[in-house]
Amino acid sequence: MLNRAWYETLRTEVLSEYGGRCICCGENEPKFLAIDHINGNGAEHRRQHGGGRRTYRWLRKNGFPKDNFQILCHNCNLAKGFYGTCPHRTNGGAA
Numbered sequence: 001m002l003n004r005a006w007y008e009t010l011r012t013e014v015l016s017e018y019g020g021r022c023i024c025c026g027e028n029e030p031k032f033l034a035i036d037h038i039n040g041n042g043a044e045h046r047r048q049h050g051g052g053r054r055t056y057r058w059l060r061k062n063g064f065p066k067d068n069f070q071i072l073c074h075n076c077n078l079a080k081g082f083y084g085t086c087p088h089r090t091n092g093g094a095a
Helices: 002-017 042-049 053-061 074-083
Strands: 033-037 069-073
Touching: 002 053, 033 042, 033 053, 033 074, 042 053, 069 074
Parallel strands: none
Antiparallel strands: 033 069
């Protein structure tokens, strides 16, 4: 249980550092949010540093770099991955 509490605290800290909401649609429910690799190099980053908790620890250890990371909700993140861009961007929606 302590490990789970530590993870939730870390995740909350990371999401807060990156604005706490999806930069595409504005979703702010933490359970729906994910860290996105802006340049599409998430698989490479996970191979080098690990994913999930390791990514959150890496972000904190490296001062929460903003040049290659942002928050997207899972819907916007998957759309970006599958289609190259989110429909919010192509249909004149949110930033």
